[in-house]
Amino acid sequence: MVKRLILAISFILAALPVAAMDIMWRLETPGDPLPNRLYLKLTGEIIAGDAEDLEKALSKYNHLDFRELVIYLDSPGGSLAESLKISEVLLARPEIVRTHIGGIDQSSAICASACVFVFAAGNLRYLADNGRIGVHQFFSSNPDLTSEQALSLGQALSSDIVTLLDKQGIATAFFEEMAYTPAHGITWVNRHRLENWRVVTGDLLGESMEYVNINGGLWLRMEHRSIYGDNSLMLTCNDRNEIVGFASIDEPPGVSVGPFYAVIDGVPILPEYFNIVSRENHRTRIAFQLAPYQARLLAGAGSFGARVMDKAQQGFWGFEQEIRTDRIREMVNGCGGGNALQPGLRTERGIDLFGADLYSDGIRNVTLQTCIKACTDDRRCVGVSYVEAKNWCWPKSSAHGRRPAAGVTSVLKP
8 A cells, every 4th residue: 555655645635734733652660560641743734754653763762561552642734645555554552542523632633634643543532622623634735637537536546445444444434535525625523423433442342242042042242342341241131131242341350249230321330230250360250130210221322231249338440331223222122021112202311390280299119110100191191200219100291301310211292
């Protein structure tokens, strides 16, 4: 790819005419057991020779072992060819490469146009609140290229870009966003899309959620890989229409095990049953069963995970994964009996429908499912707010008074 890119120096991504990229570095050597880290800050326009300068800067530390290479970027872009050369330098590094935009101080930072390919070369990619990512089309500034040559070279570079994004697990929709923005314009991409496209990863190396067949039974397997370890969760419906699961959590050294919690929308919930099955090879393995109301909460959740507390309950290990598909809802709704949500109902964890009570004292000492049934049987009722700790049901005639409330689950009719 490098030979092709040498021919493509004339292809650039538009940038303000600022100074060439400046490279600053700092080595952190805290001593055992903490790992060495090398910090770099790359600022300014990307021009020819920056990749070579970066390699020279890194070569000064070839005699040292460091676990992480941490790179802060603040660049309006520049040479597309050079940015892809820089990405090759970073991809070849044996360390964990973290790329950051913003967060190093209080000033704002951008990574626009060609800079995004340097950012994409990180194993882990972070966007702080004071950082922005901008994209647009690339173009040729060489007037001597024929239209046929420019088209051929542009197609070749597009192929290299898509290959880089695919290798780094970034959705091609990110490249499409770039292609749809005029070369002399700029689209500042919002965080939600950047995270959905896995341009921004945080500490997450990868995650998945898929159905698997185990001994003839259908299980939903969640896998979560981060710099803190590899974790997994398995869920299925048993013959009593109960949601049961098995968690395998990466365990830190020297800890004592306390209780296990399922984590639904960031809230740890003690399951109806759990058993620490084993602790081997730095892994905690737990079997558990969710109570019916917990399964219903899970069906409408935006995230799910597992957490093991230490014996003093001062610390924990585990993970939480964002739910991006309908598979968990499908499993819970297909699990029959009292665990199933009625079709079309919308569950909102941590939300209270304030006011508009149909009954002055609500309905006391009932399950969430009974609470929902009371609402569906009453044509005046549009939804319920359920106080979990008190098993207290509040059917509502209006859903306009929505407000955050810990420990309250609201369910709305379609």
